[in-house]
Amino acid sequence: MAIKSSAKTVKMPAKPAANKNGAQPGYFGAYGGRFVPETLMAALQELDAAYESAKKDKRFREELDSLLKNYAGRPTPLFYAKNLTEKLGGAKIYLKREDLLHTGAHKINNCIGQGLLARRMGKHRIIAETGAGQHGVASATVGALFNMECVVYMGSEDVRRQEPNVFRMKLLGAEVVPVNSGSCTLKDAINEAMRDWVTNVRTTHYMLGSVLGAHPYPTMVRDFHRVIGREARAQILKAEDKLPTAVIACVGGGSNAIGAFFEFIGDKKVQLIGVEAGGRGSGLGDHAARFRGGAPGVLQGTYSYLLQDEFGQVAGTHSVSAGLDYPAIGPEHAALADLGRAEYVAASDAEALAACSMLAKTEGIIPALESAHAVAECVKRAPKMRKSDVVIVNVSGRGDKDIGILREHLKF
Ligand SMILES: *Cc1c(COP(=O)(O)O)cnc(C)c1O
Numbered sequence: 001m002a003i004k005s006s007a008k009t010v011k012m013p014a015k016p017a018a019n020k021n022g023a024q025p026g027y028f029g030a031y032g033g034r035f036v037p038e039t040l041m042a043a044l045q046e047l048d049a050a051y052e053s054a055k056k057d058k059r060f061r062e063e064l065d066s067l068l069k070n071y072a073g074r075p076t077p078l079f080y081a082k083n084l085t086e087k088l089g090g091a092k093i094y095l096k097r098e099d100l101l102h103t104g105a106h107k108i109n110n111c112i113g114q115g116l117l118a119r120r121m122g123k124h125r126i127i128a129e130t131g132a133g134q135h136g137v138a139s140a141t142v143g144a145l146f147n148m149e150c151v152v153y154m155g156s157e158d159v160r161r162q163e164p165n166v167f168r169m170k171l172l173g174a175e176v177v178p179v180n181s182g183s184c185t186l187k188d189a190i191n192e193a194m195r196d197w198v199t200n201v202r203t204t205h206y207m208l209g210s211v212l213g214a215h216p217y218p219t220m221v222r223d224f225h226r227v228i229g230r231e232a233r234a235q236i237l238k239a240e241d242k243l244p245t246a247v248i249a250c251v252g253g254g255s256n257a258i259g260a261f262f263e264f265i266g267d268k269k270v271q272l273i274g275v276e277a278g279g280r281g282s283g284l285g286d287h288a289a290r291f292r293g294g295a296p297g298v299l300q301g302t303y304s305y306l307l308q309d310e311f312g313q314v315a316g317t318h319s320v321s322a323g324l325d326y327p328a329i330g331p332e333h334a335a336l337a338d339l340g341r342a343e344y345v346a347a348s349d350a351e352a353l354a355a356c357s358m359l360a361k362t363e364g365i366i367p368a369l370e371s372a373h374a375v376a377e378c379v380k381r382a383p384k385m386r387k388s389d390v391v392i393v394n395v396s397g398r399g400d401k402d403i404g405i406l407r408e409h410l411k412f
Pocket of ligand 1: 107134135209210251253254257323370371
């Protein structure tokens with residue numbers, strides 16, 4: 001199977017034909033696209049068409065909204081973190097509480113959307129990849145809700161590290177398939193899921209978990225998460241009667257961040273800040289900060305920033321948070337970075353752990369270690385800002401899943 005799993009540091013070929021609006025579908029500037037084996041093209045086109053038609057269908061949108069509200073628990077609060085604000089002594093800090101959603105993270109927004117789409121396409125089997133297990137749990141949840149067979153591919157290393165989530169997925173009726181190739185982590189699980197999809201494309205929907213992969217995934221997954229920023233924008237206008245100075249979110253593949261950012265992109269004065277995993281150092285293999293050491297290349301269907309060695313082979317990554325531990329970033333973030341519309345920084349493992357502990361103690365909220373990277377950037381930045389500045393931090397998930405890792409690192 002010719003799955004593209006190695007990076008190619010090539011300049012993009014001649015631009016694909018523009019559609020009649022001048023925009024290239026599936027491209028964000030030079031990034032994105034659809035770099036897949038021929039055998040997947042029909043499936044991607046089918047998905048694209050189904051999504052385009054669903055978007056315009058009032059009943060689809062109503063059902064999605066209803067499930068987001070009554071099943072997932074939207075809207076999520078925008079909480080004024082008074083204690084943290086006072087402790088840091090600068091900007092006023094608000095937390096967007098995606099951690100309060102059903103299954104404990106933003107991922108359910110996308111899974112409900114794709115689940116409805118799978119049903120609309122008449123597919124009765126869903127497959128998914130998972131790293132830490134959060135997307136696997138959200139997929140298994142939706143599989144149960146929609147009475148669909150659900151198979152989750154997970155690197156064997158992650159199966160070992162994330163045992164409670166493996167059990168959770170099984171409890172929800174999903175089959176978990178350990179993947180024993182490559183580094184036995186997320187990237188390898190995606191390869192395996194793509195193999196399954198090629199083989200079972202007529203019956204199966206591939207529920208991809210972030211704004212990655214070939215078109216239409218980066219656009220579609222973003223759209224299912226736009227509700228985060230849409231709510232936050234209205235909530236902050238209501239609370240403060242003005243737009244925020246900055247919106248901060250952690251960036252693995254980039255789905256919670258693009259969801260939080262998107263509604264603010266047109267508000268030129270609002271700073272959009274993505275926080276990558278700075279890991280344990282700046283050497284290749286010690287972090288997952290694609291903008292700090294990566295270069296454009298193709299991985300798993302899309303052209304974007306990618307950590308790679310001098311031969312264009314995908315580099316290893318490290319982060320204390322499994323959800324940020326991936327060598328590529330969603331293509332829309334690459335475009336926003338090139339445009340200078342969003343800024344990308346990194347927080348180290350140690351900074352994230354400290355921020356997690358600080359938020360727990362000041363506000364009684366234990367954030368996921370992924371989200372703690374966004375909190376860490378806020379901890380650095382807020383004291384230097386004015387009291388009239390307002391910052392929104394997207395708390396993408398709750399930290400209960402990370403208790404084991406926190407216990408290893410934090411001593412009391
Ligand atoms: C999966 C996950 C992430 C990283 O994924 P993105 O697509 O970058 O949002 C961040 N936070 C939490 C809580 C997650 O579960």
